[in-house]
Amino acid sequence: MGQSSIFDKLLEEKTVFKNKEILRPSYTPKELPHRKKQVNEIARILVPALRSETPSNILIYGKTGTGKTVAAKHIGRELEEKGEELKVNCSVIYLNCKVVDTQYRVLAHLARHFDKDVPLTGWPTDQVYKDLRDALDERKRVVTIMLDEIDKIIGKSGDDILYNLSRINSDLERAKVSIIGISNDLKFTEDLDPRIKSSLGEEDIIFPPYNADQLRDILTQRAKKSIKEKVLEDEVIPLCAAFAAQEHGDARRALDLLRVAGELAEKEGERITEEHVRKAQNKIEIDRVVEVVRTLPTQSKLVLMTIIKLYETKNDSLTTGEVYETYKELSNHIDIETLTQRRVTDLISELDMLGIVNAVVISKGRYGRTKEISMSVPIEEIREVLLEDYRLSGLEGYKPSIQSTFDNDV
DNA sequence: ATTCCACAGGAAGCGACGGCCC
């Protein structure tokens, strides 16, 4: 292949998308179809900010891909713009509690927003709190703090942050603070301190899942700006919508499907077809899992490897005990520190939460209580990724010895 | 009705690390 043809070929390929960014979940469109009611409701609650009064705190509920984050950011932006226009000092701070996941980090993040120099670690937490409070109170203003995925933070030191933030107003002279909590979990307030619960949930907004028709509207709206008209076959959008509707009406999934289908079509230099959507469905899942597995810590990888090896030879679901026995053997074999069973239990639970394995607690009556573990994704791809880790490469082809379980020789 | 297995999973806390302060 001649050098000059490399770019020629790539340029030719650019036949599907006009602007791919629009299909990414991070893109915030101007219009949010089928969310007018929620948007208006939130706006109504936040209006006082424009009159320099404290708005009520809000809790927003809804499953993934129901537009909570997009709606919140959208409103936040509008609020700031309007504030500027009216010469009212009101600002919106967005942060994701899955990333910023401790009290210290939340406070530090907020303080940094006001140009305070707070280190990643090292200061006592109340020092950061004081800095934040002083920074806030420097002038008259209304600050709206959006805590996305707020359910990820409670149960840690999270209660404290929510408590501190919700009563920060009584510590302020000039500034005012309101909080918007965004949660995937409808019941997360249940194990929350009732005081926080009532102050945080002054107003509740629910984002119901989209149905297939609504998803279709969303996709059509975005496709118009992002994909060239003539390459999109008619069935594609309805199919993306249908697939995503099955996954609890997840608009993010719908957009991903359309985007990946487009990428696949682009590679083959074709129009986007139904077939591409089906392939995309598969590819998204595998890509996700491969990426997750690749970035797993070694011990988790080893536990996963153990499960794979056992699952293959036994072809049946496993128990924690079995996995742990073999894990011990494998870790010795490749000279990796052996963790306790308690820790391995946690690692298995983490793999479960990542959707790589299935772990269900079952009771076998007389024979105890355990987790029933099985793989929930294709084994082959994963094994390959695991073996890429040099510390695990010694396990290639290694067959674990399987202890006879007592119930088959009685 | 009781017993008892094989764990689940909570609580506490340890040591290392990276960072602050003085």
Place this chain on the structure above:
DNA sequence: GGGCCGTCGCTTCCTGTGGAAT
């Protein structure tokens, strides 16, 4: 450099439990 602080991965110790077997 010494004394703290927050965070992480981990261990130790622990109490709790669904349901087959008795």
